[in-house]
Amino acid sequence: MIYFHCASSLSILFQDAALAKKDLNGQMLRGNRLNISFSKGQPGKILLARNITRKISDADLIEHFDRFGHVDRIDRIEPDQALIFFEHKKEAMMALISNPAKSIRGHAITLEYAQGPPAIEKSNNFSGGSYESGDKDDSIPTRHLWLGNFPSTVNEHSLRSLFGKFGTIDGIKIVREKKGVFAFVDFHHTGAAKQARQAMNGSKFHGRTLVIRFAKV
Numbered sequence: 531m532i533y534f535h536c537a538s539s540l541s542i543l544f545q546d547a548a549l550a551k552k553d554l555n556g557q558m559l560r561g562n563r564l565n566i567s568f569s570k571g572q573p574g575k576i577l578l579a580r581n582i583t584r585k586i587s588d589a590d591l592i593e594h595f596d597r598f599g600h601v602d603r604i605d606r607i608e609p610d611q612a613l614i615f616f617e618h619k620k621e622a623m624m625a626l627i628s629n630p631a632k633s634i635r636g637h638a639i640t641l642e643y644a645q646g647p648p649a650i651e652k653s654n655n656f657s658g659g660s661y662e663s664g665d666k667d668d669s670i671p672t673r674h675l676w677l678g679n680f681p682s683t684v685n686e687h688s689l690r691s692l693f694g695k696f697g698t699i700d701g702i703k704i705v706r707e708k709k710g711v712f713a714f715v716d717f718h719h720t721g722a723a724k725q726a727r728q729a730m731n732g733s734k735f736h737g738r739t740l741v742i743r744f745a746k747v
Contacts, residue, residue, distance in 0.1 A: 582634075673716065
């Protein structure tokens with residue numbers, strides 16, 4: 531995947547992106563000089579949307595992107611940025627290369643593939659889900675919790691202090707990206723995970739509202 535930059539930006543998926551960049555970068559197109567660069571993220575099911583106004587809700591984002599395919603969920607990692615989780619890679623690609631996808635209620639946004647792989651910190655005995663547990667099924671309780679919207683200062687000690695009161699914790703994994711921090715808590719019993727989610731979902735932690743769901747295993 532490469533980006534074309536002229537009067538506006540455009541994303542195009544090439545079979546040989548390196549060759550396209552070599553041959554076309556700097557060429558003139560209708561009076562505009564092409565500036566071509568590789569996209570930051572690898573093609574996948576997750577898009578990063580930037581420049582989102584506060585007036586645009588998660589429901590608005592789902593309705594907007596659902597035209598390109600099924601949207602599993604939206605994760606608001608910053609007030610003006612969100613991760614769009616599609617069910618399939620093809621759906622994410624269609625949204626990325628579509629001009630209508632880059633405007634919501636007349637407001638221009640930017641889209642790119644989410645960066646990866648993220649940096650991961652985990653305790654040695656963690657046995658729960660991976661980063662792909664972002665594709666989580668919240669309807670089925672498990673002993674593994676996915677935790678979102680953490681400040682960058684969060685660490686394993688603070689998570690154990692926060693969630694250890696609900697039951698024995700077998701392991702913790704922290705996922706750090708440039709624009710957000712996620713974590714997984716692996717309880718010894720499903721009942722403890724259910725209690726922790728019920729008590730802590732939507733609560734405040736260092737000024738942020740926690741988002742807690744059951745993770746796939």
